[in-house]
Amino acid sequence: MNNIILIGLSGCGKTCLGNIISKDEEINFIDLDEYIEEKNNMTIKEMFNISEEYFRDRETEAVKQVSKLENTLIATGGGVIKRKENMDALGKSGCIIFIDRKPEKIIETLDISNRPLLKEGKDKIYDLHKERYKLYKKYAHITIDNNDSKEKVINIIKDIIKIKLHKR
Known part of the structure; x- marks a missing residue:
């Protein structure tokens, strides 16, 4: 399988980057x-x-479905890494970028x-970072720093797409 999967904390730029890159590269997003x-x-x-568990069950169903696609850029939710089965399916379907x-x-x-997980306020992001960072690192094939230039991150992901999806 040849998908590119973006993981990371809520607000790290997955959807924004995915929208830009998919248009530029004419890849499904x-x-x-x-x-x-x-x-x-x-x-x-x-x-x-209803419950976080209810949502996570729907998320796992969706992961199974999108993992069957090919040549697709997928931006996940920040908590997708909480279930090993999600990450196993995504890992088999392509390159995971943190x-x-x-x-x-x-x-x-x-x-x-x-x-919803941030309803307590923006400071909750520190707790989520502490809880999830090791999991993001564990499951990622590639880690990209997104603290400075968005254009730099976009270009790195485009290069990965060209290599992994054999696009010219």
Whole structure:
């Protein structure tokens, strides 16, 4: 399988980068959270209101589905790494790239209105970083620092796409 999968904390730039790169490279793009919402006719927030477990089950179903695709750029939700089965499926389907952004940089730009895990406030991002960082590093094939130039990150991912998807 030849997918490119973006992982990282909520607000690290996965969806923004994915939208830009998919247009420039003419590659299919899926934002996993949007995909989950469409498939379930519910917002992420509504699913979390039922329970986080309810949402995570829907997320795992979606991961299984999108992992079967080919030549697709996939931006995951920040918590996808919480289930090993998700990461096993994604790892088999392509190259996992960890978009590493410092919590203080995320807080500068983050809109928390549609992010249920951040309902306690932006400072929750520090707790999530502490909880998840080792998992992002564990599952990533490649780590890219996204603390400075967005253009630099875009170009690195485009180069990876050219290599992994054999695009010229």
